[in-house]
Amino acid sequence: MRLIHFAIRNIKGYGFRSLAIFLSVLVFAGLLVGTTVIIKGTQSSLNAGLQRLGANIVVIPQDAEDTFDTALLTGTNDKNLMPADVALKVASIPGVASVSSQIYLSTLYGADCCSFSETPLIVFDPSTDFTITPWLKSHLGRPLATGEIIGGSSIFVPRGNQYISLYGYNVTLAGNLEATGTGLDQTIFMTQATAQAIAQSSLTTAAEPLTVPSGEISSVLVKLKPGADAHKVSLQIYENVPNVSAIESPNLFGTFRNQITGLLLAFFVLMIILWVVALFLIAMMFSMSVNERKRELAVLRAIGATRNYVLRSVLAEASILALGGAALGVAGTSALLYLFQGFLSNIFKLPFLFPSAASLAIIFGIGGIFALITVVLAVLIPASRISREELAIAMRE
Amino acid sequence: MRRFLGVLVILIAIGAVIISAFTKCKGFAMPCDYSFKAEIALAIPLTASGIVITVFKSKEIIAGAAIVGIFLGISVILVPYTLIGVCGSPMMKCTSLMKPSLFILGILTIASNIGILYSALKK
Amino acid sequence: MITLSGVTKEYRLDEQRVITPVRDVNLNIAKGELITIIGRSGSGKTTLLNLTAGLVKPTQGNVFIDDVNLSGMDDSQLSALRNRKIGFVFQFPSLFPNLTVLENVILPTGFTAKSEQKEASKHAHTLLLNMGINEKSAVLPRQLSAGEQKRVVIARALINNPGIVLADEPTSDLDAQTEIEIMELLKKYNQAGVTFVVVTHNLQLLRYATRAFKMENNQLTDITQFKNLNKLPLELVS
Numbered sequence: 001m002r003l004i005h006f007a008i009r010n011i012k013g014y015g016f017r018s019l020a021i022f023l024s025v026l027v028f029a030g031l032l033v034g035t036t037v038i039i040k041g042t043q044s045s046l047n048a049g050l051q052r053l054g055a056n057i058v059v060i061p062q063d064a065e066d067t068f069d070t071a072l073l074t075g076t077n078d079k080n081l082m083p084a085d086v087a088l089k090v091a092s093i094p095g096v097a098s099v100s101s102q103i104y105l106s107t108l109y110g111a112d113c114c115s116f117s118e119t120p121l122i123v124f125d126p127s128t129d130f131t132i133t134p135w136l137k138s139h140l141g142r143p144l145a146t147g148e149i150i151g152g153s154s155i156f157v158p159r160g161n162q163y164i165s166l167y168g169y170n171v172t173l174a175g176n177l178e179a180t181g182t183g184l185d186q187t188i189f190m191t192q193a194t195a196q197a198i199a200q201s202s203l204t205t206a207a208e209p210l211t212v213p214s215g216e217i218s219s220v221l222v223k224l225k226p227g228a229d230a231h232k233v234s235l236q237i238y239e240n241v242p243n244v245s246a247i248e249s250p251n252l253f254g255t256f257r258n259q260i261t262g263l264l265l266a267f268f269v270l271m272i273i274l275w276v277v278a279l280f281l282i283a284m285m286f287s288m289s290v291n292e293r294k295r296e297l298a299v300l301r302a303i304g305a306t307r308n309y310v311l312r313s314v315l316a317e318a319s320i321l322a323l324g325g326a327a328l329g330v331a332g333t334s335a336l337l338y339l340f341q342g343f344l345s346n347i348f349k350l351p352f353l354f355p356s357a358a359s360l361a362i363i364f365g366i367g368g369i370f371a372l373i374t375v376v377l378a379v380l381i382p383a384s385r386i387s388r389e390e391l392a393i394a395m396r397e
Numbered sequence: 398m399r400r401f402l403g404v405l406v407i408l409i410a411i412g413a414v415i416i417s418a419f420t421k422c423k424g425f426a427m428p429c430d431y432s433f434k435a436e437i438a439l440a441i442p443l444t445a446s447g448i449v450i451t452v453f454k455s456k457e458i459i460a461g462a463a464i465v466g467i468f469l470g471i472s473v474i475l476v477p478y479t480l481i482g483v484c485g486s487p488m489m490k491c492t493s494l495m496k497p498s499l500f501i502l503g504i505l506t507i508a509s510n511i512g513i514l515y516s517a518l519k520k
Numbered sequence: 521m522i523t524l525s526g527v528t529k530e531y532r533l534d535e536q537r538v539i540t541p542v543r544d545v546n547l548n549i550a551k552g553e554l555i556t557i558i559g560r561s562g563s564g565k566t567t568l569l570n571l572t573a574g575l576v577k578p579t580q581g582n583v584f585i586d587d588v589n590l591s592g593m594d595d596s597q598l599s600a601l602r603n604r605k606i607g608f609v610f611q612f613p614s615l616f617p618n619l620t621v622l623e624n625v626i627l628p629t630g631f632t633a634k635s636e637q638k639e640a641s642k643h644a645h646t647l648l649l650n651m652g653i654n655e656k657s658a659v660l661p662r663q664l665s666a667g668e669q670k671r672v673v674i675a676r677a678l679i680n681n682p683g684i685v686l687a688d689e690p691t692s693d694l695d696a697q698t699e700i701e702i703m704e705l706l707k708k709y710n711q712a713g714v715t716f717v718v719v720t721h722n723l724q725l726l727r728y729a730t731r732a733f734k735m736e737n738n739q740l741t742d743i744t745q746f747k748n749l750n751k752l753p754l755e756l757v758s
Contacts, residue, residue, distance in 0.1 A: 002630070006619075013618025156485040159428065186488065299614045302575055303676070304603025304631040306596045339497030342487045392567065392576040395610070 003309070007316035017289045018321060021282055025325030025371050028278040030333035033367040035267045037337050037355060038344075040363065042260055045181030045351035049073070050249050052177065052184050054131035055221035056230050058252065059090050062243045068219070069253050073351050075120055075183025077106035081216040082244060087128075089241045090220050095228030100128040104218040105195070105210065107166055107188075119155075120187045121166070123195045123212065130223055132177075132189050139175055146193040148174040152185035164188075168205025169198045181345070181353030222246075256351075275374065282318075283378035290314060290382045297386055298394035307387040314383035315376060322375035326368045334360065399459065399516055402509045403451030406466055409509070410443035413473055413502045420495035422484055429483040429491035435476045436499065443469045443506065456517040463514035470506030473499055521715055522549040522572060522684065527581035529567055541567040543738040544581070551683065554707065554716040556726050558743075559735035565719040566611070568735060569686050572717065573606050574598045585684070603631050607677025609687035611719075615661040615669055615676075621648065622657040625675045640679065647675040651705065667698035674705060678714070685709070687718045691725065703728050 011018045049072060060068050064080040071078035087101040103123040124132055126143055132150060136143060144150065149164070149171045156173070157163065163170035171194065179185055190198075195212045202209040222237075224230060234246035247254075290297070297310050305313075337344070338354055345352045355363065386394075417433040446469065449462040477483050477499050483491040524547040531539045541564035549555055559565045570576045571583055574590040583590045585605060590598065602608070615624045622644055629640035648654040651671040653664075661669055670690060677685050687706065691699040699722070707728050710716050718725065726732045731744045 006627075006630075009616075009618040009623075154487045158485060159482075295612070295614075296616060299610065299616075300627075301599065302573070302602060302608050302610075303628045304599050304680075306599040306631075308596075309599075309631065336501075339500060340493070342493030343490075343497070346488060346493060390576060392570040395575075395612070 003313055003316050004320075006313055007320055010313075010317055011320060014289060017285060018317075021285055021318075021321045021375070022325040024278055024281055024285075025322050025375060026329035026332075028274060028329070028374070029326040029367050029371040030329030031274060032271055032370065033330045033363055034333040034337060035271065036363050036367070037334060037360070038350075038352070039260070039264055039267065040355050040359060041181065041337075041341075041352040042350055044355060044359075045353035046253055046257070046260075048178075048180035048353055049182035049184055049351065050252060052131065052180050052182075053221060053249065053252070054134075054223070056224040056228075056249055057222035057234050057237070058247050058249065059086060059220040059222060059237060059241070059244050060218070060247065062245050065245055065247060066255055068247075069255055071104065071120065072184060073182050073253060073256060074349055075186035077120055078104045078218060081213055081218055084215050084217050086241055086244055087217065087220045090222060090237055093233055093236050093240060095224055095233040095236075096222055097225040097228075098128065098130060098223045100125055100130055100221045101217040102219050102221065103192075103195070103213060103216075105212065120183065121195070122187055122189050123192055124189060126191050131221065135175075135177060144174060144191050144194070146191070146197055148172045148190075149194065150174055150189040151176050152187045152189075153177060153179035154185045155188055167198050167202035167208075167210045169201040171198070179353060180351075182351040279374055279378050282375055283382065286314075286318060286379045287382040290386045294386060294389065294394045298389070298391045301387075301391050302395070310387040311383050314386070315379060318375045318379040318383075319372060322372045323368065326371035329371075330364050330367045334364070399513060400451050402513050402516075403447050403449075405509050406447035406450065406506060406513075407444050409502050409506050410440040410447060413443075413499060414440045416498045416502070417495055420490045420498065422489060422491050427484060427491075428481055429477075429489075429495060432477045432481045432483055432491075432495070432499075435481055436473065439469055439472050439476065443473075446510075450513055460514055460517040463510040463517060466510035467507050467514070470503045470510060472503075473506060474503035521551045521553075521586060522717070523547070523582075523584040523587075524568075524572065525582050525584070527568075527571055527578045527583060529564075529571060529576065530579040540738050542571060542578075545740045547733075547740060549715060549717065551715055552710070552713055553730045554710045554718065554728060555731050555733065556718045556720055556729035557733045557735055557740070558720055558723065558726065560721070563735045564738050565735045566688055568740070569688050569717065569719050573602060573608060573686050575602075599631070603628055604680055605682050605684060607680070607682040607685040609670075609673050609677050609685065609690045611689040611692055613661075613669060614673055617661055620658050620660060621653070621664070621672050624661065624672055625657075625679055628676060628680050644675065644679060647678055648672075650708075651675050666693050667695075667702070670694065670698075670702055671705070674702070678709060682714070684715045684717070687716060689720055690718060691720065691722065699725075 058068070061080040061082040064078070067078050067080055070076060084101065087099050090096060091099045102125075105121040105123065107119045107121065126133060133143070136150070147170075151173055153176050155164075155176060164173055166188070171190070177184075192212075195210075199210045199212045222233070224233060230248045234248050237244065237246035300310055300313075301307070341352055341354055344350065413436050417436045421427075421429040421433045443466060446462045446466045450459050450466070453459060453462075477496045483489070483496050485492070487493060524545050527542060527545045528540065529542040531541070533539060545568060557565050557568065567576065571578055574583065574593070577591065585601060588601075590601070593601065616627065619627065622641070625644040625647065626640040645654055645657065648657055651674065653668050653671050656664060656668065661672070664672065674690070685706075690706065691702050694702065703725055706716055706718065718729070726746070729744070731742065732746070734741045734743045
């Protein structure tokens with residue numbers, strides 16, 4: 001009989017013990033992979049959000065960093081404004097290749113279901129923009145017309161309609177940007193012309209009119225010349241442009257990143273503790289099981305199995321349980337995270353982008369290997385001990 | 398085991414209705430509201446199927462009920478995903494909670510009934 | 521075939537206490553013999569059997585199987601020897617509870633070369649047929665009676681066509697009728713050329729032996745001359 005068949009029979013035969021070990025590995029592997037997927041997903045989301053902004057530096061009103069971060073991450077409105085000439089001043093700083101200003105608005109709160117309740121609106125300048133315009137070139141092949149918008153990945157035309165109604169004005173959804181897992185997915189992008197058209201219409205068609213600020217902007221996105229030092233440029237912006245904050249894009253979402261780092265550390269410590277507990281529990285369960293089967297394993301040796309065979313048969317049992325538990329734990333947790341990612345993201349206000357298939361495969365692989373190593377380590381000592389026990393004594397027990 | 402799975406099917410059917418009731422949007426004439434009503438309509442025959450599986454001993458009847466249960470489980474999934482749907486916004490409870498919950502319950506229904514069918518045919 | 525030369529086994533319980541179940545035993549067993557060894561519980565019979573099979577190493581002396589000294593063998597060599605040359609019938613229930621009867625019987629063949637494993641199933645069925653339990657080859661051991669389980673153990677002991685079978689109380693826990701059936705089976709295979717060493721406490725089984733011994737005070741005494749008597753002379757009864 002092959003070793004694997006023998007191992008499977010013993011797993012079936014000692015059902016309760018096998019189930020206990022299987023579930024321990026399932027929970028451990030599931031938690032390990034689950035936390036890794038959440039952390040990886042959050043990091044992916046932050047990176048995707050930064051890429052969407054497309055800027056090396058973002059200039060915003062002074063002391064508005066936290067509001068800006070939150071607005072981008074969670075899709076809420078940032079009402080801070082600064083004079084429109086900030087863009088010109090920033091453009092004159094050495095090292096700056098191009099600048100583009102944006103205005104942040106939002107739809108009304110309490111709109112009908114399946115419509116847009118307090119959805120961020122970003123008004124961009126098509127003549128200077130370098131974030132949306134490249135997407136338009138590649139996907140639409142033309143600029144946006146008045147009355148057209150581009151939506152984040154979560155923006156949609158309500159069922160049964162052809163248009164999206166903003167302040168009572170019908171706009172056409174020309175396309176959706178790729179998901180970032182941040183508030184940018186719930187954001188609508190439009191040109192100044194469209195914003196003005198909506199504002200004009202809202203005077204008569206909306207409960208409250210839309211006001212597009214004149215002479216004021218919410219942010220300036222800065223693209224640097226190749227080789228320019230972002231830190232030096234941002235310092236010069238601070239020196240030369242009053243009442244603004246210049247955030248280098250790696251430092252964007254700074255508060256949130258610090259929180260994530262703290263969370264990472266906490267998760268890491270928790271995982272270490274969990275790993276030790278799992279190791280101990282599994283070692284204890286296997287030790288008990290192997291002790292109960294001392295005589296059986298001694299008989300196996302007596303009829304011709306070597307020590308190595310006995311050790312391998314016990315390790316085979318452990319490995320099958322480990323791989324099975326890990327596979328189910330990893331797959332189950334990932335499936336749950338995938339299905340409930342929206343809910344979790346809303347509840348915990350966490351930007352989250354589900355990792356790509358390649359990243360997932362790596363995470364799964366590492367999770368599975370780690371679970372296998374854990375179980376084998378846990379089992380090695382009792383298995384080795386039993387294979388070395390003097391047979392005559394083992395058979396007496 | 399058969400009885401356990403039969404009771405599980407009944408609980409899943411009830412669970413689908415309860416979860417839909419609490420996670421659909423408030424208001425009427427919305428896709429998620431129609432999906433909720435459709436889930437009630439599916440839960441009734443699914444509960445009946447679960448009762449049949451639990452109570453009856455004839456393997457043909459059990460197998461038949463299990464086959465019906467499998468198709469009902471598929472329908473539990475299809476209703477919020479394609480047949481009727483839920484609200485479009487991913488921020489809404491019906492999209493983020495009701496839909497995936499029904500998916501999982503549907504899968505559990507299908508898996509349970511496959512197990513029951515296999516057990517009935519094996520004897 | 522089997523030679524025990526000055527074999528002693530000591531177990532040290534602590535610094536002061538040592539128990540010696542086997543002391544200076546000398547025994548030569550030729551091919552085709554059926555040896556029975558009787559003795560009270562704790563007299564060292566099982567230890568002697570374990571020494572013969574290489575399951576335990578002697579403190580002094582040597583054990584030879586087909587002129588090969590077991591002391592010089594490592595674990596894998598001993599395992600191979602036990603697998604090919606020695607079959608073991610244990611006193612306690614020794615079938616693997618999660619394997620069927622057939623799987624239990626062919627289990628020892630799993631440690632041999634793959635080419636030999638193909639014939640294993642066929643041979644196992646033949647053995648089980650000879651034991652009269654082939655129709656139960658697909659059941660689990662817990663579904664068998666004590667006598668049937670013993671037959672399966674004997675079949676397993678014979679699956680690799682060993683030259684030697686060591687049987688430790690093969691008829692314990694069996695009724696008188698089944699006891700006789702088991703001994704008749706052993707006798708049948710003995711007559712086919714298998715050497716048996718049978719440890720028992722039942723004097724009635726001595727008559728099956730070619731030679732009989734008594735284990736007492738950790739020493740072996742030849743009692744072959746008394747093997748056909750219903751009871752031993754007073755001087756040999758303790």
